[in-house]
Amino acid sequence: MTLFAITHVAIFTVDPRNRVIPDGTVVVEDDRIVAVGPSAEVAIPEGAKVIDGAGKHALMPGLVDSHSHSSLMRGVTENMPLMEWLPHYQLEHRALTEEDAFHSARLCYLEALKSGTTCVMDMFRFMDRCADAAGEIGLRVNLAPYVADQPGKDFFATRDENKRLIKTRHGSQQGRIQVWMGLEHLFYCSEDAYRDAVRCQQEYGVRIHTHACEQKEEEAAVLAHFGRRSIGMLDHYGLLGENTLLAHCVWLNDDEIKRLADTGTAIAHCPVSNAKLASGVARTPEMLAAGITLGIGTDGPVCNNSLDMFEEMKFASLIQKATRLDATALPADQILRMATIGGAKALGLDKDIGSIEVGKKADLVMLDLAMPNLTPHEVTNDGGNLLWNLVFAARGSNVSRVWVDGRCLIENGRSTQVDEARVLETAQQCGVSLYERCRAMSHLRVDMV
Ligand SMILES: [Zn+2]
Structure with missing residues (x-):
């Protein structure tokens, strides 16, 4: 004992x-x-x-990073807005091997833990290996595979892989590993993928995590393609509810904030990533006032480039103060709650942590x-x-x-668990090799804009 x-x-x-x-x-x-x-x-x-x-x-x-993506890519896709950046990010996934995934996750989990984050929501690939990495580091991790089933997106995770991961890893490591149904984005996943995720949510008692409403142009493209805005589409697919966590939600209108509050849908707010990719400033004070459960996320090293949640907390407050010309916006106690109990609630873990x-x-x-x-x-x-x-x-x-x-x-x-020097050395070698493979594949890049 x-x-x-x-x-x-x-x-x-x-x-x-x-x-x-x-x-x-x-x-x-x-x-x-x-x-x-x-x-x-x-x-x-x-x-x-x-x-x-x-x-x-x-x-x-412990701080809760409610939305992240493990990666070895850091400082290599800079100075780009989201739609320009995405094709570069996809190259990482075309080049990524299982071993890369393991070293990405182990490095990111170590960085998170050393900076006071005890629980991470990770959306990534080869997540069996992410679970192995979490086991080595000791971190509490939620795994949401990057599922995509639209043509041309075959380098992401499949729905079958997601289900296998639930059967083999959900609740493992004394409950520290939780597996979710992960869906990349409306443009990457079919209607059937969303409906299947809702079925699995009920069948396996797991939760759903996806990206939504991150950027203005993306929102316009969703409306033009589907005839509905992002939140309306996800609602149409039956996805909104207490067991669903949406990342970003930068461009919500008043009705959408009310709809998310009414359905109990949680949001992972990623202020640094939203600023870096020029996506905008989420309406967090309105979300909190409406009663939406809000966590804070780093969105991973690619689009942050830090996993330090202390930095994220500070930025989450300052960006509201600066853009609203209101020094009282999001005070320290509110931010600290978002980064701890808010994130825990967003992940459905508030009975145990936060x-x-x-x-x-x-x-x-x-x-x-x-x-x-x-x-x-x-x-x-x-x-x-x-x-x-x-x-x-x-x-x-x-x-x-x-x-x-x-x-x-x-x-x-x-x-106390791993030889840090060895973790860094293998991540260094693996990362440089991944950069080289990505460059060799640059002809496969499909621009979105
Ligand atoms: Zn993300």
Whole structure:
């Protein structure tokens, strides 16, 4: 049995009351939190290992990256809007091998974990190998294969592969692996693929993840082709509902926001990717006001180029303040909720993760406050300056320890599970080889615009 206590830390619980405990203690037994409260009140069980924060550390729930794509491509498809960028991205998938997929996932999961992300939604290919990578790193991962069944898209994942993955991997690694029905996009998938996904959702009890309404030109093209806008089409296919997560949703109108709220459909908001690909600024304050469940996603290294959710949180707030000329838009507490419990709810995992509460899984992140960017820190019951600095000053490099399911996976900022140097070296070799193969295939690029 694992039994340990983390003492004298500033705890940001993100519980329903948003409780902050300036000098707190958490007790973990096996994979669950069994006590949380002020250090003066929480009894340390006999035999528990004690990790003393000594008033110089903060503890928060693990961050949830609610939309990502593992990849070795980073900084190689730059300076392009979405429609110009997509054909380049497709080349990666034409060239990608199973081994590339494994090394992509292992590298990305390591980067995520080291920067305080404990749960990722990954849409990628050869996802058996992504599950293997998650097993090595220890991360909690949701796998949504890139399914496409339209002509010319045979280099993506198939519906049969998706179903096989559900049968072989869903719920594996003590439940840390969740498999979803993944659908790339309206232009890549047939009506039958969407209807099949809804059937599988019911048959296997899994959830559905797809991209929607990312860019203005894309929305116009969807309307011209289908006679409906994206949300209307997905609604027509029966896809909207509490078990569906849509990535992006940048160009929603008022009616669509209401429809998503009414159906309980969740959204993964990816502000950095939306800015980088010049897609626009999602209407997150309106989405939150309507009651939509909102998580934050990085969208992966290709279109971000960072997997640091601290950076994503800061950007999610600043882009709203800047474009609305409103300094009060999306304050720190709201952003922190989106990146933790919001993401957990969007993934259907909020009963188990997303906050520090008794009974929940011990997916925890400890930050070292004795660093220039977090000094001085003053923590009060409403968070003090540290609440703001968690969102606007902290970075992944402040993360000292990370636990998933009560297992300490990062200690002193380093993985306890893998030889990091070896992971980087193999990813480096694999990545350069993939770049070369992509260049050799550039004649196969099919431009969309
Ligand atoms: Zn995406």
